[in-house]
Amino acid sequence: VDSVATHGEEAGRWRELYARRVPGMQNDALATLLGLAGRHDVISFAGGLPDPATFLEHKLGEVARQVMLDAPGVALQYGPTPGLPQTREWFLSYLAHHEGVTLEREAVMVTSGGVEALDLLNKILVDPGDVVLMESPSYLGAGMVTASYEGQVVGVPIDEDGLSVDALRATMEELGHRHKRPKFLYTIPDHQNPSGITMSAERRRDLVAFAAESGLLLVEDVAYRRLGFTPKQPPTLCSLNPGGVILIETFAKTLFPAARIACVAGPAELVDLMTLAKQTTDQCASPLSQAILMEFERRGWLDEQVAHARMVYAERCRTMLDSMQRLLPATTRWTRPRGGFFTWLTLPEHLDSTAMAPAAMDAGIAYVPGQPFFAPTQDGRRYLRLSYSYVALHDVEEGVRRLGDVIAAAGAGRA
Amino acid sequence: VDSVATHGEEAGRWRELYARRVPGMQNDALATLLGLAGRHDVISFAGGLPDPATFLEHKLGEVARQVMLDAPGVALQYGPTPGLPQTREWFLSYLAHHEGVTLEREAVMVTSGGVEALDLLNKILVDPGDVVLMESPSYLGAGMVTASYEGQVVGVPIDEDGLSVDALRATMEELGHRHKRPKFLYTIPDHQNPSGITMSAERRRDLVAFAAESGLLLVEDVAYRRLGFTPKQPPTLCSLNPGGVILIETFAKTLFPAARIACVAGPAELVDLMTLAKQTTDQCASPLSQAILMEFERRGWLDEQVAHARMVYAERCRTMLDSMQRLLPATTRWTRPRGGFFTWLTLPEHLDSTAMAPAAMDAGIAYVPGQPFFAPTQDGRRYLRLSYSYVALHDVEEGVRRLGDVIAAAGAGRA
Numbered sequence: 001v002d003s004v005a006t007h008g009e010e011a012g013r014w015r016e017l018y019a020r021r022v023p024g025m026q027n028d029a030l031a032t033l034l035g036l037a038g039r040h041d042v043i044s045f046a047g048g049l050p051d052p053a054t055f056l057e058h059k060l061g062e063v064a065r066q067v068m069l070d071a072p073g074v075a076l077q078y079g080p081t082p083g084l085p086q087t088r089e090w091f092l093s094y095l096a097h098h099e100g101v102t103l104e105r106e107a108v109m110v111t112s113g114g115v116e117a118l119d120l121l122n123k124i125l126v127d128p129g130d131v132v133l134m135e136s137p138s139y140l141g142a143g144m145v146t147a148s149y150e151g152q153v154v155g156v157p158i159d160e161d162g163l164s165v166d167a168l169r170a171t172m173e174e175l176g177h178r179h180k181r182p183k184f185l186y187t188i189p190d191h192q193n194p195s196g197i198t199m200s201a202e203r204r205r206d207l208v209a210f211a212a213e214s215g216l217l218l219v220e221d222v223a224y225r226r227l228g229f230t231p232k233q234p235p236t237l238c239s240l241n242p243g244g245v246i247l248i249e250t251f252a253k254t255l256f257p258a259a260r261i262a263c264v265a266g267p268a269e270l271v272d273l274m275t276l277a278k279q280t281t282d283q284c285a286s287p288l289s290q291a292i293l294m295e296f297e298r299r300g301w302l303d304e305q306v307a308h309a310r311m312v313y314a315e316r317c318r319t320m321l322d323s324m325q326r327l328l329p330a331t332t333r334w335t336r337p338r339g340g341f342f343t344w345l346t347l348p349e350h351l352d353s354t355a356m357a358p359a360a361m362d363a364g365i366a367y368v369p370g371q372p373f374f375a376p377t378q379d380g381r382r383y384l385r386l387s388y389s390y391v392a393l394h395d396v397e398e399g400v401r402r403l404g405d406v407i408a409a410a411g412a413g414r415a
Numbered sequence: 416v417d418s419v420a421t422h423g424e425e426a427g428r429w430r431e432l433y434a435r436r437v438p439g440m441q442n443d444a445l446a447t448l449l450g451l452a453g454r455h456d457v458i459s460f461a462g463g464l465p466d467p468a469t470f471l472e473h474k475l476g477e478v479a480r481q482v483m484l485d486a487p488g489v490a491l492q493y494g495p496t497p498g499l500p501q502t503r504e505w506f507l508s509y510l511a512h513h514e515g516v517t518l519e520r521e522a523v524m525v526t527s528g529g530v531e532a533l534d535l536l537n538k539i540l541v542d543p544g545d546v547v548l549m550e551s552p553s554y555l556g557a558g559m560v561t562a563s564y565e566g567q568v569v570g571v572p573i574d575e576d577g578l579s580v581d582a583l584r585a586t587m588e589e590l591g592h593r594h595k596r597p598k599f600l601y602t603i604p605d606h607q608n609p610s611g612i613t614m615s616a617e618r619r620r621d622l623v624a625f626a627a628e629s630g631l632l633l634v635e636d637v638a639y640r641r642l643g644f645t646p647k648q649p650p651t652l653c654s655l656n657p658g659g660v661i662l663i664e665t666f667a668k669t670l671f672p673a674a675r676i677a678c679v680a681g682p683a684e685l686v687d688l689m690t691l692a693k694q695t696t697d698q699c700a701s702p703l704s705q706a707i708l709m710e711f712e713r714r715g716w717l718d719e720q721v722a723h724a725r726m727v728y729a730e731r732c733r734t735m736l737d738s739m740q741r742l743l744p745a746t747t748r749w750t751r752p753r754g755g756f757f758t759w760l761t762l763p764e765h766l767d768s769t770a771m772a773p774a775a776m777d778a779g780i781a782y783v784p785g786q787p788f789f790a791p792t793q794d795g796r797r798y799l800r801l802s803y804s805y806v807a808l809h810d811v812e813e814g815v816r817r818l819g820d821v822i823a824a825a826g827a828g829r830a
Binding site: 217 | 427428429430431432433434435436437440441464465467470472473475476477479480481483484487488490491492493494527528530531533534538539540541542545556559560563564596598599632658667671672673674675682684685688691692694695696697698699700701702703704
């Protein structure tokens with residue numbers, strides 16, 4: 001049996017077996033982005049991670065131990081695919097309490113994080129060549145999910161009030177001429193990734209009305225909604241039209257990322273199909289994480305942890321914006337987030353944030369270039385994303401100073 | 416904006432948006448199976464769940480709390496998509512120790528359970544119409560994953576020594592005539608689900624040799640391998656040819672299901688693509704679960720828990736087989752598992768386990784009919800799966816007695 005002996009791995013030995021969707025899954029942007037992380041001499045505004053200093057690990061540890069002892073047959077066992085009945089009930093009352101929206105149990109499910117919710121949704125809706133609309137710029141990962149099902153992302157511009165409904169109308173008309181009905185529009189209305197922009201209340205109402213008129217399914221990612229620096233947020237799209245919106249709330253930024261827990265609310269018909277799709281992925285979101293989430297919240301510790309996190313991020317954001325005002329060239333502009341993790345910088349027209357990145361690394365500062373947040377057909381070279389969520393407070397000013405020097409050296413001129 | 420007001424959910428309102436893969440995902444068999452669970456007046460041999468009485472919940476709780484306190488920045492945070500570096504190193508040494516196989520770090524990754532590993536693999540390999548080979552009968556969930564990517568499952572019969580390599584050869588020839596190269600063969604060599612059969616050492620060597628000759632990728636699910644009632648198992652397929660086999664080891668049955676942790680070992684080229692696919696699903700298997708797994712094992716408690724579980728299941732299996740010998744009609748046959756959760760019953764030729772299921776429920780006994788474990792083109796009506804993993808020891812005999820009565824009443828005649 002000679003062939004067994006020669007099992008040394010030739011590169012690409014199994015290439016003939018690859019599915020057609022594989023090339024669309026390969027994304028250099030993400031590899032580059034991940035490559036920026038982890039260098040110790042660099043102050044990084046690149047990673048969009050929550051700061052573990054915001055987690056109440058003693059209280060989380062106590063809760064984890066307790067739920068295992070109280071109900072090992074639930075917290076350690078497989079759970080139903082749409083989530084534990086008690087988690088679904090809990091999320092319904094959570095939505096009623098926080099968002100004033102009343103739904104039935106069949107309208108909610110639990111997923112293993114927000115991206116998995118998008119994966120399930122794309123799996124049930126997207127055939128090769130189908131169009132999905134996204135804000136331009138938008139969360140890189142959302143576009144990658146659609147690409148992994150051979151779907152096509154079409155961008156809709158945003159301004160300081162969020163998604164432009166006029167631009168959306170024009171895009172839908174143009175798609176209509178080509179007889180393309182988009183499968184859904186993905187939006188992050190609160191403290192958007194990457195721009196830090198929040199969609200205004202008026203814009204939300206316009207968007208929901210237009211979507212309802214035109215049979216456009218809306219997908220609302222509220223990952224940063226609880227991390228607003230001011231007490232009140234505009235209404236969720238879901239609360240404006242529960243039958244036409246899928247809301248995805250990850251608890252990665254509010255409980256902790258390793259829990260891998262998000263909740264989804266939307267039309268029961270689609271939640272049902274997403275549940276079907278989840279039967280053939282991880283079968284259920286961790287019942288242990290679900291039990292921790294509920295018990296942590298029941299004791300009032302989720303609110304305590306989120307309130308603390310808001311303060312931490314608000315202070316860092318303030319320091320960031322103050323430093324930018326003082327230390328960046330006057331020819332640059334940036335957004336002023338009212339929550340979340342990100343601000344979004346616009347360079348003078350002739351500069352290119354991707355081309356500038358190596359010089360920035362040499363100067364000891366990392367950011368994420370803007371291009372990957374746009375559809376490939378759109379020009380995002382002038383932009384870059386800065387995150388203040390995962391950088392030490394005392395490093396913020398020095399980081400901004402280095403960034404200012406890099407931009408100046410690239411030819412923007414100093415303020 | 417009238418349309419917003421009328422958001423009441425018409426059934427099928429979004430049906431026009433469904434992807435083509437949706438019909439293939441809808442599987443009544445699973446709904447039926449899940450419907451069997453949860454009735455309290457019924458003794459159930461249906462569910463294939465581990466018994467929570469085998470979990471050391473005090474020790475698990477202690478470990479969970481400890482890993483959160485020791486390294487909140489790891490155990491509570493996002494982790495790298497292929498798994499924490501320390502988990503991958505740990506699994507490499509675990510494989511070396513238990514299976515005598517030495518691999519590189521690039522050959523292993525961590526997934527959110529065994530089914531997710533299959534999902535990722537099907538996603539990178541299966542286009543609509545592609546063929547995937549499976550044992551006949553095989554694990555229902557594996558076939559559902561392939562169907563969800565519009566792939567076609569072709570069954571290869573097993574006998575008392577496991578997968579028939581002669582039948583495989585014939586199937587491959589027949590497919591070759593149709594210019595179809597199967598994307599992979601999925602097998603559960605140890606204490607198979609649903610049959611309880613273990614593939615003999617000789618059969619394993621024949622299978623690996625044939626696969627290597629014919630460029631057939633093997634996928635080996637070792638979900639039940641650690642739960643053997645006898646000390647020694649035949650070698651893993653992976654150890655016989657690491658370059659041609661993907662091994663999937665879930666820790667659902669050995670640590671606890673809610674951890675949602677499996678490890679995968681295989682050709683680096685494919686592990687790499689599976690990692691790419693995982694970036695657009697749940698991004699990482701829970702680092703908390705990974706940390707619990709490693710610390711639980713480091714303290715020797717994983718071995719302790721598994722040794723205890725083996726004893727529990729071995730005793731239940733013995734009671735089950737003894738009861739079957741005494742109480743089932745002589746015209747029935749069944750397998751004698753040496754580990755795992757299942758035995759597989761063959762009824763006389765004229766009986767149909769699906770047709771018999773309602774009468775069984777009325778008699779207070781549940782099992783899983785055999786048909787769903789076969790490809791739709793194959794006849795599995797004579798078979799049924801009995802699980803002893805999740806039934807109380809003192810219910811086993813009474814459950815078998817009820818089953819015997821039901822079979823006798825259906826026309827098999829008493830022993």
